[in-house]
Amino acid sequence: MAWDVDPRDGSRRPATPNGGPARDVCRISSWPDRLVAEAADAQYGVVTRRQLLALGLTRSLVDHAVARGRLIGWHRGVYALARRSSPAMARYLAAVLAVGEDALLSHHAAAAVWGLRPSRAAEVDVTVVARDAGRRRPGIRVHRRARMDDRDRARRHNIPITSAALTLLDLTPELGMRELERIFDAALKERIVTRAAVEQTAARNPTRPGAGRLAALARSELAATTVSRSDGEERFLELVRAGGLPDPELNAQIGPYTVDAFWRDVGLVVEIDGYGFHGTRRSFDTDHERDQYLSARDLTVLRFTRDQVVKQPAVVLVRLTQRLTALSRGQSGRSRRIVS
Secondary structure, three states, X not given: OOEEEOOOOOOEEEOOOOOOOOOOOOOEOOOOHHHHHHHHHOOOOEEEHHHHHHOOEOHHHHHHHHHOOOEEEEEOOEEEEOOOOOOHHHHHHHHHHHHOOOOEEOHHHHHXXXXXXXXXXXXXXXXXXXXXXXXXXXXXXXXXXXXXXXXXXEEEOOEEEEOHHHHHHHHHHHOOXXXXXHHHHHHHHOOOOOHHHHHHHHHHOXXXXXXXXXXXXXXXXXXXXXXXXXXXXXXXXXHHHHOOOOOOEEEEEEOXXXXXXXXXXXXXXXXXXXXXXXXXXXXXXOHHHHHHHHHOOOOEEEEEEHHHHHHOHHHHHHHHXXXXXXXXXXXXXXXXXXXX
């Protein structure tokens, strides 16, 4: 809410509908550090000209503050307070404020705020709805949409933003299938999105590029996560898929241990060993204890090194296929004791 400020006693009251001061309130003629700091602190150190005028400052006082370096211009009509730390989030909020009312952080910038993936884009993506994007603003890439369902709008870290599901849909055309799958699985695991929310968002936006591909991924019956922790695991999953084998769960939890790959239905565990990933020689010494724990639960353990996966993929694939086949044939009628 905008406020009018009476400089005589510092009292504030709601601004008049046109955003100007009430008739009985004088305009502030000296810089009100406390009021401006309060407004900026709620916005990562960023404040707009409109907000400053609503506090009771005159236009000339705002211009003087800019000229003296008290305010630092980020975009037209958007400023950062000098000598106040502005976190990275301030850059995103400043872009949304610069574009104006009804603007939403979106695409790569929104993905970074949601924690879907970091943004390396030089420009901040902002979406406007049902209006002209206006003038070109350096550092901001504006996207225009004719309409947007309220369910596709959100606020995160006090920034107006597209929902996590819509953000994922906006990114889909730029992502390969494996990269999309990894981001989607990670978002599910971190509870940033749900399968239902993603499927419904795609259904509300059927003409958006990638909507069908994302909806199919959301409808997938695979309950296993395919989020990998290392290059070795990623290369192993590529090999599994190239061989036409069923996807395993990656980084599945079995009792106190996290195993690299797990075929739950047949009780097969695969570990991809690499000294660089495990970090210390001592971690290798605990492998025997881990294998004993898994074997005691009637699980079969196969170990490959990362070099084998990369340099001898055919050997790895043959061994894996043979073991999966043998376990599948012997699975009928067996019960398996698994600690989850």
